[in-house]
Amino acid sequence: MAASRFLLLGLLANLAFTAALASDNTPLQDFCVADTKSQVVVNGLACKDPKTVQANDFSSSGLQIAGNTSNLVGSKVTPVTAAQVPGLNTLGISLARIDYAPWGINPPHTHPRASEILTVLEGSLEVGFVTSNPENRHVTKVIQKGDVFVFPVGLIHYQRNVGNGNAIAIAALSSQNPGVITIANAVFGSNPDIASDILVKAFQVDKNVITHIQSKF
Incomplete structure (x- = not known):
């Protein structure tokens, strides 16, 4: 009986410790539209007064416009983060349009704060990521229009247009500011x-x- 009580107390103490370490991972209000003029420095962006929020704070346009791929790597990333859509602040999501010239690449990179799911809208892409040490396994395949591919958070990954025409993809990311x-x-x-x-x-x-x-x- 004493051993059972001791085990129960240990379990309760562990649960209490875990709860003390936990933090909110969802918004605590309907929205927190970023106040781009605020001088307050927080982990994220300070909130606008909700009474001043407008529909435009949750909207953006221009993703129908092709990015300029006339550069050394042959690709252009057009982001849609909280910097472009203030209403994304605290919601933990963002996206990007990626344009690729024929045989253009989105060079090996990481997103330190987000996983990514990529959807091909036009063309064919060779995609891949590399697992962490010591295996450094290269996971890769060619995906076509309508296919999706997932890049786990923090891992080095890339894309390459393997077609003779332009390619387009949309990437969704699990952070308002995934970082690159x-x-x-x-x-x-x-x-x-x-x-x-x-x-x-x-x-x-x-x-x-x-x-x-x-x-x-």
Whole structure:
């Protein structure tokens, strides 16, 4: 009996500790439209007075316009986050239109705060992500118009247009501000530079190779 009481007390203490560590993961009000003029710094964006909120705070337009893919990677991401739609603030979602020139890529990158589900609207895309250490398994396939593919939160992933025409995709993300870390830009284009001897050891290449790549960013 004493052992049972001890076990029950331990279980209750564990539940209480877990509850103390928990935090709200859903909004505590109908909405929190971002006040873009506020000087208050919070984890997210400060709220407008609900009485001043209008329908336009929950709306955006322009995703029917193709992005300009005339750049070195051959793609253009057009985001729709809380920065573009203030009504997304605290709702934990966002999306983006991605345009790809023939054989254009959306370079390897991560979203530190969101998982992503990608839907192909036009064309064919090679998509893939790499699992974490030590396996570093490359999960990849080619998806067509109407197909979807999921990129788990935080994992390095990419897309490549494998068709001869333009491709279009819509990405939905599980954060109002998913963040983007493009691997090449972060490693070789940091400000100030990461010391070249560190990169030489990390990539096991000659210093001239590192210097050359850094010069591109």
